[in-house]
Amino acid sequence: MGQPFTLPDFYVPYPARLNVHVEAARSHTKQWARRMGMLEGSGVWEERDLDAHDYALLCAYTHPDCDAEALSLVTDWYVWVFFFDDHFLELFKRTQDREGAKAYLDRLPAFMPRDPAAGFPEPRTPVEAGLADLWARTVPSMSEGWRSRFAEATENLLNESLWELSNINEGRIANPVEYIEMRRKVGGAPWSAGLVEYAAHAELPESVAESRPLRVLRDAFSDAVHLRNDLFSYQREVEDEGENSNGVLVMEKFLGCTTQEAADSVNDLLTSRLQQFENTALTEVGPLCAEKGLDAAAAAAVAAYAKGLQDWQSGGHEWHMRSSRYMNEGATDAQQVGFSANGFSVPEAGIRFTPRAEAARLRSHTHRPHQHVGPSLLPDFDMPFPTTLSPHLPGARLRCVEWGRRMGMLQAQPGQPLSDIWDERRLKGFDFPLCAAGLDPDATPDELDLSSQWLTWGTYGDDLFPALYGRGRDLAGARAANDRLSLFMPLDGSSAPEPANALERGLGDLWTRTAGPMTERNRAVFRKAVEDMTASWLWELANQTQHRIPDPVDYIEMRRLTFGADMTLRLCRIRSGDKVPDEVYRSGPIRSLENSAVDYATLLNDLFSYQKEIEYEGEVHNGVLVVQNFFGVDYPAAVGIVDDLMRSRMRQFQHVVRHELPVLYDDLGLDDATRAVLGEYVQELRDWMSAILTWHRECRRYREEDLTAGTGGAPWRLSGPTGIGTSAARVTQLLAG
Numbered sequence: 001m002g003q004p005f006t007l008p009d010f011y012v013p014y015p016a017r018l019n020v021h022v023e024a025a026r027s028h029t030k031q032w033a034r035r036m037g038m039l040e041g042s043g044v045w046e047e048r049d050l051d052a053h054d055y056a057l058l059c060a061y062t063h064p065d066c067d068a069e070a071l072s073l074v075t076d077w078y079v080w081v082f083f084f085d086d087h088f089l090e091l092f093k094r095t096q097d098r099e100g101a102k103a104y105l106d107r108l109p110a111f112m113p114r115d116p117a118a119g120f121p122e123p124r125t126p127v128e129a130g131l132a133d134l135w136a137r138t139v140p141s142m143s144e145g146w147r148s149r150f151a152e153a154t155e156n157l158l159n160e161s162l163w164e165l166s167n168i169n170e171g172r173i174a175n176p177v178e179y180i181e182m183r184r185k186v187g188g189a190p191w192s193a194g195l196v197e198y199a200a201h202a203e204l205p206e207s208v209a210e211s212r213p214l215r216v217l218r219d220a221f222s223d224a225v226h227l228r229n230d231l232f233s234y235q236r237e238v239e240d241e242g243e244n245s246n247g248v249l250v251m252e253k254f255l256g257c258t259t260q261e262a263a264d265s266v267n268d269l270l271t272s273r274l275q276q277f278e279n280t281a282l283t284e285v286g287p288l289c290a291e292k293g294l295d296a297a298a299a300a301a302v303a304a305y306a307k308g309l310q311d312w313q314s315g316g317h318e319w320h321m322r323s324s325r326y327m328n329e330g331a332t333d334a335q336q337v338g339f340s341a342n343g344f345s346v347p348e349a350g351i352r353f354t355p356r357a358e359a360a361r362l363r364s365h366t367h368r369p370h371q372h373v374g375p376s377l378l379p380d381f382d383m384p385f386p387t388t389l390s391p392h393l394p395g396a397r398l399r400c401v402e403w404g405r406r407m408g409m410l411q412a413q414p415g416q417p418l419s420d421i422w423d424e425r426r427l428k429g430f431d432f433p434l435c436a437a438g439l440d441p442d443a444t445p446d447e448l449d450l451s452s453q454w455l456t457w458g459t460y461g462d463d464l465f466p467a468l469y470g471r472g473r474d475l476a477g478a479r480a481a482n483d484r485l486s487l488f489m490p491l492d493g494s495s496a497p498e499p500a501n502a503l504e505r506g507l508g509d510l511w512t513r514t515a516g517p518m519t520e521r522n523r524a525v526f527r528k529a530v531e532d533m534t535a536s537w538l539w540e541l542a543n544q545t546q547h548r549i550p551d552p553v554d555y556i557e558m559r560r561l562t563f564g565a566d567m568t569l570r571l572c573r574i575r576s577g578d579k580v581p582d583e584v585y586r587s588g589p590i591r592s593l594e595n596s597a598v599d600y601a602t603l604l605n606d607l608f609s610y611q612k613e614i615e616y617e618g619e620v621h622n623g624v625l626v627v628q629n630f631f632g633v634d635y636p637a638a639v640g641i642v643d644d645l646m647r648s649r650m651r652q653f654q655h656v657v658r659h660e661l662p663v664l665y666d667d668l669g670l671d672d673a674t675r676a677v678l679g680e681y682v683q684e685l686r687d688w689m690s691a692i693l694t695w696h697r698e699c700r701r702y703r704e705e706d707l708t709a710g711t712g713g714a715p716w717r718l719s720g721p722t723g724i725g726t727s728a729a730r731v732t733q734l735l736a737g
Helices: 023-038 048-052 055-062 069-093 096-109 128-139 144-159 161-170 175-186 189-197 211-241 245-254 259-283 284-291 294-322 356-364 391-409 424-430 431-440 445-470 475-488 502-515 520-546 554-561 567-574 582-586 587-610 610-616 623-631 635-668 672-699
Strands: none
Touching: 023 048, 023 055, 023 069, 023 128, 055 069, 055 294, 055 672, 069 096, 069 128, 069 189, 096 128, 096 144, 096 161, 096 554, 128 475, 144 161, 144 175, 144 189, 161 175, 161 520, 161 635, 175 211, 175 245, 175 587, 175 635, 189 211, 189 294, 211 245, 211 259, 211 294, 211 391, 211 672, 245 259, 245 635, 259 284, 259 294, 259 356, 259 520, 259 554, 259 623, 284 431, 356 623, 391 424, 391 431, 391 445, 391 502, 424 445, 424 635, 431 445, 431 672, 445 475, 445 502, 445 554, 475 502, 475 520, 520 554, 520 567, 554 567, 554 587, 554 623, 582 587, 582 635, 587 610, 587 623, 587 672, 610 623, 623 635, 635 672
């Protein structure tokens, strides 16, 4: 049977190198696999299967510098994870036995105790025996922080296999955003990144392990690994195994295109993620190390980690071109790589800069700002939920404008001549109380005021930062201003400093009125959410400085923060108090529910704000523009793609409610009271999406006539990143916290 498509021209920016201990690892891991029961008699593999797959070659490529002992251990880990994948396929995917799969997966975390001295249950399967052996051999040399991160990544890899199985049972193919998010977990590349820390002696300092730059390195690495694998494994997974979890298939169905076109689009996204990795490594990691005050050894560990991920990318590519597990006919002929005696590749053969990849990089930096685009093109929005407004809306409108005036938002700030961005007419037209009244139609007058004013504050800050710091590319000034904001959210009830401007004054006022009734834990969670949102303003400014249209995946994920959505969702959780266990909110279905709702709203905002941001502000942060840049299409075509993505996210939201939440409730044994609280949460998310659409349709912020009449009658000022600024759309949740 021929290949279903021609493999694309891959972008490989780093040289592939081969570890000199590869033969020792081959010999060791075959003995280990037999000892664990993974070969003859397992019903999954014979010795010839292990030989053909050659996982020792994979690990020798992906970890070229480690010693023989570390390479053998890492190879054993990969033999285990691939055996698990095939074992799970034979036992549960082919038979579609979800109940048996859950029981199988539920036992595995017991073989990863944070303290190995606690011991393990008696293994019943080769997967359990292998995990117990590997955990005992690996964790003694690693810190508690690494153990927690690696155990979580391993559990994600195992548990999200149920998501794949459920989609197979339902014949369902994920949308592209959902697929990327879930593939990170079930695909295992974050797990691979943990082994890079081990093999490269590059354990990340706890102070930076969860920071944005290192999270982006890990996620961009993971996405590139998975997308590459999808290209090579399409024939085996889709045509032989009946898998629905493959990026080429996802893109083929979403775009309605040929398999070849889908493969090319997946390769373009793979390239974009690699270039996102490069950009983050070069522009964000160094400043992070300086900001956190890392010493030379800690900074060297971070650098070694980044290099280890680079090695994995190129090594993984070489292995895919050679392993019998994948579709790679003709790949080694087209992309030959030579090796010298010491195991290092010939650099010219190991690095591939493709014309298509470099054209994409150039395109992302050469967008011409302030192009005339005309009124924003709006599709027929798919909104199945009605909007109900609070009866207290008229009074909230009056009080919101008065609050903005009292905080000083309607005038220039001392020492900040570019800060006169709003006046009373504009604030009235923005009509944030309308949004708040739909977000929480049952709010009391005080609750509605608080919600309206949080919306006002968040949007004011989102408009103010680019006006003050964007034109002069003053990233240092923006960071200093952002750092000061935390001072106005004290956790211990202490007094905040004297505010220097309206942004600080407004935050201090809202924090005092909001955080007082909250528990100490909820107060800390809420402040972290505010800080995440304001930090995202710095990310926007950094991209503006580089004049860089963001990578699509990075854009979607950061847009949730610039929109204030993460804070909004945390506020909803705070309202439920301790009625819902944390594990429920951490579960895949709840995160899928939230992210699909948020992405619908953020893309909706991008459609309405396109003319304002592209024509009047010279913006690069807009989902429609990101789609135009990535696919190389015109504005109307990009609108169609964004509309399709919004519709698919809405369908996903409804799918999770109908199919995944009931299963989650049963799996976790939730009582009726907890299920009722989560049912209210689902309704809040419906209100959230519906209210945001109603607000966009009726407010005076995005229409062409509003843009040509700005402050004092002047046209809308060039500023930079803007948006709905939904910094705390459901602040009323806090009052019950």
